[in-house]
Amino acid sequence: MFPLQAEGLEQSFSSSMLLEVSPSQPSASREISFSFPADVVEGSERATVTVGGDILGPSISGLGSLIKLPSGCGEQNMINFAPNIFVLQYLSAVGRADPETTTRATDFMRKGYEGELSYQRDDGSFSAFGDRDSSGSTWLSAFVLRCFLQACPFISIDPHVLRRAAFWLRAQQGEDGRYLEPGRVIHSELQGGLDGPVSLTAYVLIALLEDSHIRAEYGGQVSSALIFLETRLALGVSSNYSLSLLCYALALSNSSTAETALSQLIGRAEMRDGVPMWSASDAGVSSSWQPLSADIEMLSYVLLTQHKLGLIADGIKIMKWLGTQRNHLGGYGTTQDTVVALQALSTFAAGRSHDIDLVVTVETDDSTPGVSFNVNQENNLLHQSQEIETMEILSLHVSAEGRGLALIQCARSSLNIITLSSAVIALLPQLNVFYNIRSEGAARRRGRRNAEDHEAFHLNVELLDPEMNSAQLLICSSLSESLGVNSTGMVLLEVGLLSGFALKQNGLQTDDLIKKVETQPGKVILYLDSMTAEEKCFTIPLVLEYKVGKVQEASVVIYSYYEPRQRTMRTYRSEWRGNMSTCTLCGEDCDQCRPHGTDDGSIFSSGGHNLLMSSSYPALLLLLFITVFIV
Structure with a gap:
């Protein structure tokens, strides 16, 4: 339809x-x-x-669709896998693992596991787009290893997959104990500037500590990484995000410096109703009721650290705050904040009647x-x-x-x-x-000059559609100077299509920038490796599949995957298609648009009015569908 x-x-x-x-x-x-x-x-x-x-109820109900963002790369696919682990761990801990929920969660896990294997490379590592990437990713390999190890009690995980990933990770460790990233760090917070080695090393160490066998087999690497992190803590870690990861890694390692790291992090925070908050740059961030994804991650790592250190009373207000920040689906903004927050909530809330x-x-x-x-x-x-x-x-x-x-x-x-x-x-x-x-109201409220000053990206959209049956969208974008960074992590460009149009077959090819092209009904999604201040332009060829009158405008949105509030939106429209009635498409007397006509029923009005098809019964079905969709 x-x-x-x-x-x-x-x-x-x-x-x-x-x-x-x-x-x-x-x-x-x-x-x-x-x-x-x-x-x-x-x-x-x-x-x-x-x-x-x-407190886990909303997320248990939402398993399978915790966030609305696309999930077409190796890291994003894990949103279909990891949350199920923490739900099952929680239900087992509180004695509520009913057969229906268990079956549902394990089914999601098996599908997520099978999907993730397509992103494992020949050398055992994982990357966002598998063998299409130039190298495996230390960060993603650690994330997948960590989750696969946690899933072992619930589904069958091939031990060979685990061993290959752990062996590859061992080769990425430097002489001083830090872990290096040969691939792309698509999570911008983990890039961490000067503290990047701290956050990445802590992230890998957390993965290696998940399983006693892996921990024992790679004991030398674990000890070396721990020494590196303790040394960096003594020298000073400026990034609050890196320090939050460091706290949890040290706590898991039973390091005597874990409480010192946690005290440093809490000491930098502003306490709001007993919940620590860290001020972060809001450059390029749109207003929203949702907190920044990095804030969710940091507080989740703090809560996990407090639980590990036995500081349960200190974590109650953080648990309550995290519990009230979820969306209507039961998740948060992105893969990482959803996964680590659900792990923190499930771990912390398990000990209660x-x-x-x-x-x-x-x-x-x-x-x-x-x-x-x-x-x-x-x-x-x-x-x-x-x-x-x-x-x-x-x-x-x-x-x-x-x-x-x-x-x-x-x-x-x-x-x-x-x-x-x-x-x-x-x-x-x-x-x-x-x-x-109404999108034109949003544009007026934002104001063009104000938008360019405060939005995360520059974005220009131009439609070329002189002919009835085809069109081209010209889209140019670059990173706004207001963000104060040279490049982003993964960026998604979601291109809404005018009603009746679809992407021309083989119209877009992947390259070093466009890592994947995904089509959904009425939409084309481009997975971009990153965005810089250098303008990048894309030509999207479109073909007309259905004749439509009174065509409404469509929107194009570009945003950082790991902070969706860093986004820019523009709308575009076709003046002549928007003013064209359905009768213009099917004859002066409109006979072909009426129920007794002889056309194939492929003429519509996209404004929700004058929905005309070749028989009254299909017209009724379509009208019901539109009512449900809009309301």
Whole structure:
């Protein structure tokens, strides 16, 4: 079926909260609100409230689609693999590994594992695009090895695959213990400037410490890497991101310097409601309700470090904060922040009881009946959802009554004796809002001069379509000077197509810059190795597959994969196609567009109106599809 474009640009917003109850305070309530922007497309608004009684519940429900970003390279494919490990580890730890969830998670893992093997090179290493890359990647090989080792208790992993990857990693270690990267570091934060060797070495060391057999076999490499990291800590590590990785690597190594590293990192932070935050450059970053992906990663490594060091009480507020930052799918912004955050949450939250019996009520206003949810020990992993009526300003009152979840805290006394206490956290209500905005309104609100000053990339789009059946898109882009860096990590260029058009067969070839071309309905995605200040231009040849009248504009977005908020968007349109009615395409009297006509039913209007096909029954089916898509 031909996918018509919904009007405007799709947007979403999620806001979560943790309601806490205890024997002394058996009820709790919170307020949450959201205002739709002035340029919202009327009729596109939709809002749901979801409630779960387990901090991992949203992610368990969302397994298989935790993020919306494309997953067409060796690292991104791991989003289909790694989160399932932590879910199964968590469910096993709390005694809730039911057959349905276990089967679902292991099926995802097997598919992700089989897909990842296509990115393993002949020398045993892994890279973003496998043998098409000039070299394996130390970073990606360590990431895959780490996840494969963790998955061994749940699915069958070929030991030969593990040994080859570990053997290749050994060859990438320098004489002073640091690990070197012969390939591309597609994660820009791991490039780390002068601290790059610290973050990469810590990342590899974490992988080698995941398995006792690997740790023993490569004991010399582990010791050498640890000495390098401890030495660099003593000399000073300026990057907060590198220091967060270093903290966890030292904690896993049982290094006596782990608490020193953690104290240094926390000492640099600004405490906000008990949660450490590190100021980072917001150059080229668009405004969003979501935190920066690097912030999620850093706090996740801090939480993992605190758990390893037994500093459980210190980590409770970080756990709560991480639990409330997820999107409506149960993940975060990218592969890495989703994977490490779910590992941190599952590890930290495993030591708690499940005595829960709560009634949650969500009220919008006095005139509308509230929505109630019952959350108990039997359904607390279930993510219950209810659509609510939308209005210009959504104001929700959420309340909970009953028994909550007891989190077992371990507090280390001055005598180094572990004591147990019980702190109570409760359930996770979440408001999810979906809507479209008119793209021309977004452009006006942003302003061309302001956009060029603050956006991450320069982007120009020009459409050449003098003929009916073909067109060309000319796209030129470069890295904005405002970012203050010479190059990025992996960049995705998502090219929305005008209704009726598709990429010409073999129209784009891969090269050193364009690593992969992926087509989706109404969209072409280019995986770019990186972007620099030097302008790069792309010509995208298009062919008309369906005749369409009143064609709407389409958008082109370029963004950094590991920080999607570093993005630039432009729209383009065809004036003459946008003004052309369906009758122009099928005759003056429009007979061919009517149900009793004789045409093949391939004439549409992309504005959601005048949908005309060769019979009334197919027309009804298409109309229903469009309604579901837009709302």
